[in-house]
Amino acid sequence: MSVLHVAVVREDVPGGASPDALDTVRQARSVAQSLALCGWRASEHVFGRDPSVLEAELAQIRPDVVFNLVESWSGLASLACVAPALFRKAGLAFTGADEGSMALSGDKALARRLLHAAGLPVPSGATMEELRRGVFPGASTYIIKARFEDASLGLGPDCVVAARQPQELLDAMQGLASRMGGDCVAEGYVRGREFNVALLAEAGGGVCVLPVAEMVFDPGLTGPAILHYAAKWEQESADYAASVRSFDLAGEEDLASNMRRIALSCWDLFGLAGYARIDFRVGEDDGLPYVIDVNPNPCITPDAGFAAAALRANLDHAVVVRSIVLDALARAGRLETASHV
Template identity: 35%
Template sequence: MGKYILLLHDAVDVDAPPDEQDTILQLTQIDEELIAAGFRTECMAFAGDLVSLEIHLKEHTPDVVFNLVETFHGARFLHIIPALCEKLGIRITGAGATSLFLTSDKLVSKHLMKLGGIPTPGWIDPHKRDDWESFLARPLICKPRMEDASVGIDDSSIFTCASIKDLELRVDHAEANQLFIEEYIEGRECNISIATIDGVVTIFPIAEMLFQDYPVSKPKIVGYDAKWLEDSFAYRHTLRSFSIDREVPLSSRLRQTALSCWHVFLCHGYGRVDIRIADDGTPYVLEVNMNPCIARDSGFIAACAESGLSYVEVIQGIVKEALCGISNIS
């Protein structure tokens, strides 16, 4: 009899927004592949009851928990699922508790990147007003501190401030709504997908996001519309290309930057590093997203396909890594 896989996922309301509904699509596709491969599967929604989850895990002892929990209270508590599994000695797919904790808070991530010498856009510290003047008359972007999937990001997220008073109002609003403000980097945007395969860190072909036929006045960002709203201009005109790997010096620098992130955040499993390339060629890391979406149409799977891996190979590889308990952290 095949090994028993518990697919743990977000509890999604029927009227949930597209980014949350995508969880169910992802769940269905992965479950189908695992069943076809001979695994015994069970799907279980997690809505925050850790006691019930612990009891279930102890009673049923799955060989692997396939962790698809992505939006529990934003990203603030995503680390508690692997932490519980680690406590119980149960294998779990994807990132461990430490790397999820360090990457889910974007401000914590930025501090660690700065300490690790990894370029990341400068950000406004509400407690260091002496630095604020340097951000005036420069493009800025306001982003959620604890959300992924471009939630809360649209064209209005980008702005400039002409005075300290203007900036103060923006900072106060950000503080009150768990947002933060950072420098907006004009330039090319890339996503670098990474995974541990047989214990070895593998960097897949680099995806560049192309903003085709964007009006001059429209910010070239992968906001919520571009990711989720299929009828929107941004969705239809934001395309993915894998040609940047032909630019060898640049792609080598991007890969090294992504690898540095992988080590700084003690990563294993699978993840994605989002980068903006400034006009001078500097790769600025926007965020590190562990356990990104792995639905068939996701960016991570597209990068895997570009390297020659089929969808079933990716899913089975993720389970294999969890079963072996392999980590690239030495």
């Protein structure tokens, strides 16, 4: 039997790109290395501005499965869903979420509405359009985020604002929109702790909930305790050093269990696949978890949070990559094509 061929596809990353964009290149290389450790053949490809170029490449090599690492297209995260649509059109098995799941979770306003309608805990919120129509959740403190782009894009301490009137909040959003891809949402700011739950598909259609991680912020931190852009990506900054990941939830099993349950509900609600990460804030007043982001196909570089959670569960990077590939083949009804499994 021939060796399984996996095409690793990422977006085009120009020279001088931002740290988060450059991380995509590192991610592709690390996945290719882990595929080799699995005994499989890996080829690397770029999803550029002209989709027909990639289509032609894939048509020529006919890989057994595509490992989809495309996080944006033409500079827009909202168009990342084009990639799985292209793979589906080509009749190829692909890893992770499909185009529908990516589109639903990628619009933070729509995702919040879906979560609320499903009875899952989310902060209150509003779009700029809703505020213009007079829809206002009420006087409170809000955090303003990119609506269609990565949640950390343009996010900084100045994005946490107090607003007593709709126009006050709208003015703040309009002032921040340009650095957030042109549109943003306001979400009730949950003062408290931040957690994330990583999910990994298992054989037979199950989902493994990896150990719950907390982002612990330096108590001497000035400004709101949030994981903003600098805290995530600017390694030389004080903000980056002001938060550390912890898996120590001793004595908080009820809280961890609640977040695991909610995370699995998010997986089902958005039709996620392969792997995902659900982000939470836990209120300092009520101690309750609130979903703040649903992340299909999260970053899986070896130093990322997902890989750290997997290692905590004694799953190394190659095991994670293998599980994601086998899930893609199983969903496509092609598991028998895998060799060396």
